[in-house]
Amino acid sequence: MKPPAKLLFLERNTYRRRRIGDAIKMLPILGVILFLLPLLWGSRQEPALTSITGLYIFCVWGGLVIGLLVLTRLRGKSAAPPESDSWTNPQDPTQ
Amino acid sequence: MINANILLVVSLAYVVLLFAVAFWADRRAEAGRSTWLRSPLIYTLSLSVYCTAWTFYGAVGFAARSGLEFITIYLGPTLVVVGWWWILRKLVRIGKAQRITSIADLLSSRYGKSNLVGAIVTILAVVGTTPYIALQLQSVTLSFEAFNQVSPAASGGGVRNTALWVAAGLALFTILFGTRNLDVNERHHGVVTAIAIEAIVKLFALISVGVFVVWFVADGPADIQQRIDASAISQFDVDGSRWMGLTFLAAAAFICLPRMFHVTVVENEDEKNLEMASWAFPLYLGAMSLFVIPIAVVGLELLPADANPDLFVLTVPLSQGADGLALLSFLGGFSSATSMVIVAALALATMVSNNIVMPLYLRSRAGDGATISGDVRNVVLFSRRVAIVAILTLGYLYYSVSGGSRALSAIGLISFAGVAQVLPALLGALFWRGGTRTGAAAGLITGFTLWAFTLLLPNLAGQSAWFGPIMDNGLFGLAMLRPEALLGVTALDPLVHAIFWTMLLNTLAYIIGSVSSFPTPLERLQSVEFVNAFDQQSSPKGWSQSRAEAEDLLVMAQRIIGGRETQRLFAAQAQTQGKDGYLPDITPAFIETLEKRLAGSVGAATAHAMMAQIVGGSSVSVEDLIAVADETAQMMEYSNQLEIKSTELERTARQLRDANQKLTALSVQKDAFLSQISHELRTPMTSIRAFSEILREGELSVFEQKRYSSIIHDEARRLTRLLDDLLDLAVLENGQVSLNIEVDAIGDILDRSIAAVAKKDTKLDIKRRRIAERIKVQTDVDRLSQVFINLIANAQKYCDADAPVLHIEVSQVGADVIVDFIDNGSGIDSPQQAVIFEKFSRLSDHQRAGGAGLGLAICREIVSKLGGTIRYLPGHDGAAFRVTVPKALALAAQ
Numbered sequence: 011m012k013p014p015a016k017l018l019f020l021e022r023n024t025y026r027r028r029r030i031g032d033a034i035k036m037l038p039i040l041g042v043i044l045f046l047l048p049l050l051w052g053s054r055q056e057p058a059l060t061s062i063t064g065l066y067i068f069c070v071w072g073g074l075v076i077g078l079l080v081l082t083r084l085r086g087k088s089a090a091p092p093e094s095d096s097w098t099n100p101q102d103p104t105q
Numbered sequence: 106m107i108n109a110n111i112l113l114v115v116s117l118a119y120v121v122l123l124f125a126v127a128f129w130a131d132r133r134a135e136a137g138r139s140t141w142l143r144s145p146l147i148y149t150l151s152l153s154v155y156c157t158a159w160t161f162y163g164a165v166g167f168a169a170r171s172g173l174e175f176i177t178i179y180l181g182p183t184l185v186v187v188g189w190w191w192i193l194r195k196l197v198r199i200g201k202a203q204r205i206t207s208i209a210d211l212l213s214s215r216y217g218k219s220n221l222v223g224a225i226v227t228i229l230a231v232v233g234t235t236p237y238i239a240l241q242l243q244s245v246t247l248s249f250e251a252f253n254q255v256s257p258a259a260s261g262g263g264v265r266n267t268a269l270w271v272a273a274g275l276a277l278f279t280i281l282f283g284t285r286n287l288d289v290n291e292r293h294h295g296v297v298t299a300i301a302i303e304a305i306v307k308l309f310a311l312i313s314v315g316v317f318v319v320w321f322v323a324d325g326p327a328d329i330q331q332r333i334d335a336s337a338i339s340q341f342d343v344d345g346s347r348w349m350g351l352t353f354l355a356a357a358a359f360i361c362l363p364r365m366f367h368v369t370v371v372e373n374e375d376e377k378n379l380e381m382a383s384w385a386f387p388l389y390l391g392a393m394s395l396f397v398i399p400i401a402v403v404g405l406e407l408l409p410a411d412a413n414p415d416l417f418v419l420t421v422p423l424s425q426g427a428d429g430l431a432l433l434s435f436l437g438g439f440s441s442a443t444s445m446v447i448v449a450a451l452a453l454a455t456m457v458s459n460n461i462v463m464p465l466y467l468r469s470r471a472g473d474g475a476t477i478s479g480d481v482r483n484v485v486l487f488s489r490r491v492a493i494v495a496i497l498t499l500g501y502l503y504y505s506v507s508g509g510s511r512a513l514s515a516i517g518l519i520s521f522a523g524v525a526q527v528l529p530a531l532l533g534a535l536f537w538r539g540g541t542r543t544g545a546a547a548g549l550i551t552g553f554t555l556w557a558f559t560l561l562l563p564n565l566a567g568q569s570a571w572f573g574p575i576m577d578n579g580l581f582g583l584a585m586l587r588p589e590a591l592l593g594v595t596a597l598d599p600l601v602h603a604i605f606w607t608m609l610l611n612t613l614a615y616i617i618g619s620v621s622s623f624p625t626p627l628e629r630l631q632s633v634e635f636v637n638a639f640d641q642q643s644s645p646k647g648w649s650q651s652r653a654e655a656e657d658l659l660v661m662a663q664r665i666i667g668g669r670e671t672q673r674l675f676a677a678q679a680q681t682q683g684k685d686g687y688l689p690d691i692t693p694a695f696i697e698t699l700e701k702r703l704a705g706s707v708g709a710a711t712a713h714a715m716m717a718q719i720v721g722g723s724s725v726s727v728e729d730l731i732a733v734a735d736e737t738a739q740m741m742e743y744s745n746q747l748e749i750k751s752t753e754l755e756r757t758a759r760q761l762r763d764a765n766q767k768l769t770a771l772s773v774q775k776d777a778f779l780s781q782i783s784h785e786l787r788t789p790m791t792s793i794r795a796f797s798e799i800l801r802e803g804e805l806s807v808f809e810q811k812r813y814s815s816i817i818h819d820e821a822r823r824l825t826r827l828l829d830d831l832l833d834l835a836v837l838e839n840g841q842v843s844l845n846i847e848v849d850a851i852g853d854i855l856d857r858s859i860a861a862v863a864k865k866d867t868k869l870d871i872k873r874r875r876i877a878e879r880i881k882v883q884t885d886v887d888r889l890s891q892v893f894i895n896l897i898a899n900a901q902k903y904c905d906a907d908a909p910v911l912h913i914e915v916s917q918v919g920a921d922v923i924v925d926f927i928d929n930g931s932g933i934d935s936p937q938q939a940v941i942f943e944k945f946s947r948l949s950d951h952q953r954a955g956g957a958g959l960g961l962a963i964c965r966e967i968v969s970k971l972g973g974t975i976r977y978l979p980g981h982d983g984a985a986f987r988v989t990v991p992k993a994l995a996l997a998a999q
Contacts, residue, residue: 031190034383038188045180045352049345057342060173061333064398067176071391074187078384086380 026088044070127282127295134294142294143374145381151297151368152386153304158244158442159517166415168401172338179394181355183387199638200370204705208366209456214709215534215635216542217628223460225549230363233523238500240516241442242268251419272501275446283451284489303440310437315396318403329399336402350601357525367452454492459708462488481664519560526552529612538632544619552611559603655688657719789820830959837966844885852878858893869901870910877915883993888967895960896926904930927985938977
């Protein structure tokens with residue numbers, strides 16, 4: 011018989027976990043964009059200020075940390091008990 | 106005032122504390138009470154080994170020289186850790202599954218357990234890390250000197266040899282806690298715990314200095330902002346390519362640095378630890394870099410222009426008379442340096458012993474095969490200890506030769522760029538099944554050579570006159586080959602220039618090498634294991650069935666992972682196989698497990714080679730692979746067949762159910778028919794007998810005689826017709842019929858059929874479309890017309906409309922001709938539709954039936970002999986039959 015691999019419809023919890031996983035995957039991409047943004051600031055005559063840029067970078071940094079903290083917590087919360095989780099979904103959720 | 110002696114005492118005390126912590130942690134782990142040591146917090150803190158003395162001192166120096174650009178060194182790792190789901194998670198999963206001991210081991214294992222790849226990566230790592238170790242020694246020495254400058258009177262002979270003493274002490278620590286035993290999991294609780302402590306010390310120290318600078322030297326954040334705006338680094342005018350290049354470089358280094366790989370992957374106890382590290386480690390990095398700019402700005406303000414900005418973290422508190430803080434800061438820098446050196450030396454020693462020494466050792470003993478004498482563990486441990494000493498000696502030599510005068514960050518970045526050469530092969534290992542050993546070696550060698558040419562050589566050129574001409578005129582005097590302007594690219598910063606070219610050509614060589622070479626079977630197996638690391642299905646095993654003796658394996662394994670551990674493993678395996686004792690059957694799965702366990706101690710390539718010596722020859726051949734693939738294919742085939750069969754069974758069951766229903770209905774019909782046919786036969790028989798008796802008695806008038814004999818005649822005819830029908834059907838069913846093929850138009854056949862029926866009755870109105878009936882058919886015309894007659898006669902008999910009308914519609918679909926007979930009567934109920942073509946079936950109204958209910962059964966037989974079908978056409982007001990016959994009946998169909 012076919013391996014019971016890809017399930018089309020998932021339990022609500024498992025589905026939620028996977029979407030949170032997706033969100034976690036998107037964070038570094040968002041981070042790259044936000045960290046590159048200061049390069050577009052200021053002009054040749056009037057470059058951006060170190061203090062303002064520094065503040066901005068630390069804000070983004072903090073945002074990423076908080077974002078991950080919240081997402082990993084949410085993911086932990088929506089986790090089904092390990093046995094039943096692995097039973098309903100033997101495959102890795104992202105693969 | 107703090108003099109050198111106090112410094113020495115404090116550092117010694119600190120070192121003793123570290124030893125004690127490491128010792129305690131190792132003890133705890135041995136006693137099995139290591140849950141706390143495995144916590145995600147310890148893991149996160151151990152990642153901080155990324156923040157070396159270069160970070161601690163050098164970041165401020167970097168910031169004092171080029172402003173906010175220093176932060177890229179932290180942004181890269183932050184992005185990697187934030188993006189743990191992409192790369193780190195897979196690395197950790199593979200590291201566990203394959204029992205990876207180092208980054209060289211990972212690449213060697215992935216590319217067919219190749220010694221070549223492992224050795225290249227090891228050499229690259231040693232060359233790339235040596236300057237970095239020198240950098241740490243230098244920073245410790247510099248920090249000692251910083252105190253001395255403040256109190257020159259205390260300068261003594263001890264300080265001059267600081268670097269040597271530090272190197273020796275670190276070698277001792279690493280040997281003690283890193284090579285105490287040959288752990289099957291290559292985990293060192295003592296080392297990791299000590300590093301976690303050091304992580305806290307350096308963070309605390311840097312934040313203390315930062316708080317001191319912001320709130321005690323300056324008047325809080327607002328004042329600091331004003332000072333930043335007024336300083337030389339007030340403007341954010343970084344070069345975009347440097348910003349991106351450095352971020353990339355730091356990210357690549359975070360993954361590829363041997364020490365980072367060691368703490369992230371090898372020392373990882375639980376994949377879940379990554380989850381916490383994903384946000385906690387960026388937080389740590391952010392905290393480490395938060396006060397860098399303020400310290401740099403205040404240092405630039407307070408200290409003379411010739412002061413070394415790399416030491417601002419120390420000299421700013423010293424200049425303000427905050428000796429205690431300076432001491433704390435010194436300990437922070439000392440922690441950063443020592444933790445880096447310890448982990449780097451440990452990681453490199455593992456790589457050297459597993460990827461260079463062991464293969465050579467095995468080769469030198471190749472003739473002995475399985476009978477190598479002595480405990481291999483001692484060889485491994487000894488080689489590691491020697492490697493640790495050698496690596497630290499190298500670092501010390503580099504430090505004393507290079508003189509230690511240049512800016513710290515320059516060496517750090519060169520070192521980063523060196524180890525980043527592993528990145529293409531590493532990413533290829535994780536995500537591309539097509540990567541091969543040849544490609545990996547080509548990429549590594551290309552990148553490494555270019556790195557030496559574009560970065561290392563210009564760096565050395567400052568110290569040696571030899572390289573001057575090459576720098577100015579290019580290699581072989583070709584301007585195109587100037588180290589810092591390859592192919593005339595001069596617009597880029599030298600570092601970005603080097604990153605660009607090395608990464609581009611490295612990746613290119615890797616891809617070209619991979620695409621143009623053919624992987625060995627083992628490489629292909631490993632590529633599946635790595636790229637599909639998250640699929641839990643077990644892949645085909647690398648070992649074929651072997652005739653090796655379990656005892657040989659036991660003896661060998663004992664020499665590598667020790668007696669107790671080996672016996673436990675063997676006994677457990679035997680138990681899972683359902684056997685008693687210590688010797689399991691040598692199955693491919695067992696060999697695989699054992700090899701992985703050995704790989705956890707001596708590396709994949711060595712373990713594989715040792716197994717091969719005992720198990721014999723190469724582990725897996727193409728034939729084996731094909732056999733395995735065949736097996737898998739057979740399994741799949743088998744399951745497919747099962748599936749097909751089960752659906753077939755389902756279908757059959759449904760058909761059987763239908764058939765059963767039909768049979769039941771038919772049985773009822775048949776009972777009815779039997780009584781009918783006996784009635785049909787008996788009625789004429791009875792009248793024939795009765796009338797013939799009357800005739801025999803005589804005494805009848807001529808008229809009566811005529812009448813009775815014509816009744817007898819009619820009845821006999823009826824009997825004959827009934828018997829004819831039965832005979833006809835029997836003949837048709839037995840297939841003994843011979844067809845008389847002719848060509849005729851459908852219209853003509855219909856004309857004749859209607860003429861044959863019409864004389865009996867004229868009530869039925871037949872509607873036809875002559876144009877459509879011109880189609881010519883090649884078939885048995887008489888038989889077909891027999892069918893038509895039957896259908897038309899049926900319409901005459903059964904159509905119960907007041908003004909019965911029969912529509913005959915002819916059409917052509919493909920190679921078939923379709924003739925529909927549709928009347929306007931009440932039609933046939935759907936339960937009846939299923940059985941009307943069966944023999945003996947007849948609609949309930951027996952009275953009007955002229956025949957015995959064989960007509961449609963005969964029709965069906967005829968049409969099927971003609972290669973067509975006859976069906977009841979539901980969905981019409983009246984009864985509707987559709988006859989489909991091929992336009993040209995092939996003779997072969999007979």
